[in-house]
Each structure stands twice: as C-alpha cells, then as structure tokens.
Amino acid sequence: MSHLLEVNNLKVSFHTYAGEVQAVRGVTFYVNEGETLAIVGESGCGKTVTSKAIMGLVASPQGEVKKDSEIKFKGINILKYTNKQWQDYRGKDAGMIFQDPMTSLNPTMKIGNQIREGIIKHQKVSKKEAQERTIELLKKVNIPNPIERIQQYPHEFSGGMRQRVMIAIALACNPQLMIADEPTTALDVTIQAQIIKLLKEIQRVNHSAIIMITHDLGVVAGMADRVAVMYAGKIVEEGSAEEIFENPQHPYTYALLNAVPNLELENKAELHVIPGTPPDLVAPPKGCGFASRCEYCMEVCNRYEPQYTQISKSHRTMCWLHDEIAKEVYGFDNVRSVIKK
Template sequence: MEKILEVKNLNVSFHTYAGEVKAVRNVSFHLNKGETLAIVGESGCGKSVTSKAIMRLLSTPPAEIKETSSVLFEGKELLTLSEKEMRPYRGSEISMIFQDPMTSLNPTMQVGKQIAESLIIHRGMKKKEAMDEAIKMLKLVNVPNAEKRVKQYPHEFSGGMRQRAMIAIALACSPKVLIADEPTTALDVTIQAQIMDLIGDLQKKLGTAVILVTHDLGVVADVADRIQVMYAGEVIERGTINEIFYNPQHPYTVALLQSVPRLDTEHKGSLYALGGTPPDLIAPPKGCGFAARCKHCMKICRELPPTAESLTDTHEVACWLRHPYAPKVDVAEALKKVGV
C-alpha cells in the first residue's frame, strides 16, 4: 500500500520549571492511504502530543520538537515549513477532531460559520456558497434539521451533536488524513458507537486515512486496520488488529486487554488494575519504561532499553522477553487466566 504519512524518530520535549519533560521519545510509524491506524495507551503516554506535533499545533516554547524528528506528508517534510507554509496543509490536507467536544467549538460563533470558515480560507468559497456547503456537511454527519442547526450556537447542541459538528469541520475540506484524538471522550456508550460508525462510514465515502487516538482498545476493535501501543512516550508494540488482540506480546498490551470488560467472561469479579505508576519523564528510566510495573521484569530490563523485535512482517514488539535468549513467558496462558 502507498504511504501518505510517515513519522520518523519523533522526539518532543516540554521545558518546565522542574526540568525537561521528554514526552515523546523516538516514535516512528507510517500511515497508508485509506487505512485506519489506532494509537493506544493510557493517559500521559504521548498519544495526543504525537498528534499535535504532526499538525504543528504545539506552542514552542514550552514545547520543543527535536531536530532529529521528521514528519513526511506525501514526501513533503512538514517540520521544516514556516507557519505560513504550513497553513495550506493544516485543516485542508491534514485535519483533526479534538478531544473535548464541549470546549473545542467557539461558543460565540454559529456552528455553520465555524464549518464555513475553513471552506472560505482553504477553498476560496464565497460566504453564501460556504454556508450551503456547511448545511451539506451537517447532513453528511447526520445532524437533523441542518438548515436550522447551521444558525445555532454550540450551547444549543447536545454533546453528541457537538462532536458531529466537530467532525463536519474536520472533513469540510475533504482532507487526505484525519486525526481523531479521543473522539468519544465524555460521550455515553450509545453515542460513542454512533460516532465511531459515522467516522467509519465517512472514511469509506471520502477515502480518508485515519489516525485514531484512544486509551480504550474496545473502541478500536471494529474500526482499526493496525494498532500501535504507546507507553511512557514510546511505541512498545505494533501490529494488525488480530495480532494485537489475539497474540499480544508485550506485558503492557496484555494489561490493557485485561482491563477491558468482556461479555463472554465466565467468571464475575473486579476488572484487572495495573499496579504502580508510569515513570517520571523528566528523568526517564535508562532501561525499559515499563520495568517497574512488570511482573516479568529481569535485570536487563532495568539496565538497557529493549530493541524492537520483528515477529512477523506486520508485528513488532520492544520487550526483552521476546529476545531469543530470554526466558519464555506464555502470554496466551496469562490471558486465559483472566478470561481474555
């Protein structure tokens, strides 16, 4: 498949009064045309920072994208562009659905004007033409009474409707890449399912490639083609949907799967809770970032960062347990014990 986006050695730090927070460390991945890549991990692992770095939406300072980093969109390096040169890409070629639909919309502007704004800027449309297109976009994302809704303000929309409006804004210019950062946050389960179905349907209609950022593996089960798991600012495992769900190889990936409730679990009880806390990224551990929380931790895990091992052409894991000389841990058996 043809790559549309390629991220290489992305390193992002934040300079604070306490020191340099190394939020994203040596992250590399690619996105193919028309596919959905899910970036999964707990809060604070670097998912959203990675997304905003691609869009060049981080304030510098305090943020700093290191010089070794590279973000290629259709072969064009985005990180070296000036702010003026970046504008035609942001919102037009690469667009983003932000995390909180309750606060992401401008409360002082009509929803239709917020959709039309990007069409006027990026497509050169006249105001009347852009407002007509805004009505079409609201209909596309299944907002009822679009002709009336286009003149309303965000406070007149429910949470689910605001998220649909956010999707309409993001897709107004038919971007080639859509980054959905926790698109179902603060929405109830029924609305979550509707929003995910909507993104999937629109992707098929428009042929957009999607990066889906979430902490919930359950959200991506039916929509993602590939998954990459992040922890402490690093990618620790990547693979196809089947490889991650049915053959996880990193203990942290196993922990994420164990924490997802399942309807087919035979026994009842409390959900699995991973003990400990993520490492302090002002002073990242010299070995594996997950070592302090891993029950399989070995001496080498604390001393050296693990190298990425390719298990198949699509499945890769950074864990010393997967090294040819490491003690064998039956991950499948560990999953069975908790009903995964």
C-alpha cells in the same frame, strides 16, 4: 507503495519549572491512504502530543519538536513548513477532531461560521457556496434541521451533536488525513456507536486515512486496521488489529487487554488492574519504561532499553522477553505462553 504519512524518530519535549518533560521519545510509524491506525495507551503516554506534532500544534517555547525528528506527508517533511504552509496544510490536507468539543469550539461564534471559515479559506468559494457546503456537511454528519442549526451556538447542542460539528469542521475541505483524538470520550455507548459508524462511512466515501487516538479498546476492535500501543512516550508494540488482539507480544499490551471488563466474569470477581503508575518523564528510566510495573521484569529490563523484535512482517514489539536471555530465565519459546501464566 509510498505511505501517506511517515513519522520517523519523533521526539517532543516540554520545558517546565520542574525540568524537561520528554513526552514523546523516538516514535516511528506510518499510515497508508484509506486505512485506520489506532494509537492506544494510558493517559500521559504521549498519544495526543504525537497527534498535535503531526498538526503542527506543539506551541513553543514551552513545547519543542527535536531537530532529528521527521514527519513526512506525501514524501515532504512538514516540520520544515513555514507558518503559511502550516495554515494551508491544516484543514486542507489534514483535519483533526479534538477530544473535547465544548472547549475546542468557539463559544462566541455560531456553528455555521465556524465550519464556513475553513471552506472559504482553503476552497476560495463565495459565501453563498460556502453556506451551501456547510449545510451539506451538517446533513452528512446527521444533524437535523441544518438550516436552523447553523445559526446556533455550541452551548445549544448536546455532547454528541457538538462532536458531530467537530467532525464536520474536520471534513470541510475533504482532507486526506483525519486525526480523531478520543472522539467518543464522555459519550454514551449509543452515541459512540453512531460516531464510529459515521467515521467509517466518511472514510469509505472519501478514502481518507484516519489516526484514531484512544484508550477504548472496544473502539479499536471495531474500527482499526493497525494498532500502535504507546507507553511512556514510546511505541512498545505495533501490528495489525488481529495480531494485537489475538497474539499480544508485550506484557503491557496484554495487561491492557486483560483490564477490559468481561461479561463472562463471575459475580463479584476481581477486575484486573495494572499495578503502579507510569514513570516520570522528567527523568525517564534507563531501561524499559514498563519495568517497574511488569511482573516479568528481569535485571536487564532495568538497565538497558530493549530493541524492537520483528514478530512478523507487520508485527513488532519492544521487550526483553524476546531476547535469548529470557529463554534461560523462563525456559520458554513463546512469549505469550509466559504472559498468560
């Protein structure tokens, strides 16, 4: 089966006064039609930059997608698109729900106009038909009184309502791929649940693929089919949601899962944290990016970058603990048994 989206060896850098920031350093993954891939990790790991590269939104000359990178949508390398092709691709083939709707929506334009302009551009319909489609979209994302609402500005909407408008804009032309960049950030848990339910329902009806960018593992558990864990511009572990949650095979993945507050914790029990800070990607580490923060770090981790180890057909990880040398150091056969100690 061919994949809807294939990302191969994606490398993205930003040229700053401090030097070249290697934000994404050789990322490879795929997304199938109708499935949800969650990309998780700490702030600064490269999640949003990866999504912007897929949408062709890495601005030059500061931002640069390296020449040996490849992003294929339905088998075609979209990195070779002209500006006209990018404009046709955005909205029609792929839509993006941005992280902060208040800064992503135009404060000087009415909501109806912002939704309608994409419909008119890509579907070549009359203004009346576009207006009807806009009202229909607002109903679909559960915004009450859509006829009155299309005449209002973003500041007249609540945070949850603005996020629903962003979803309506992304859905306007029924794209096959939707990228949701932290769609529930800064929303209360009730609204978060409503947004996730809405996305799942839209996916069921349209059979669209979703890339969910998030650091909220609760959202991931309730929505994702597969999970890619990013750290320091690389995917350090990838697998099905069940494999990642039930059988994590990288110390960073386990640390992320362990850092989630647990209702079973005793009163005043210490919360787990990941010590240290992510590496400076102006001068990335030679070895494993997580080595300086990993309690299982060996000498080889600081000197050489690990290769991927295939745990199962759908599960891979990048960690020296899976090498034969680790068995000599730790005397173990199962990585998780070491991480859990």
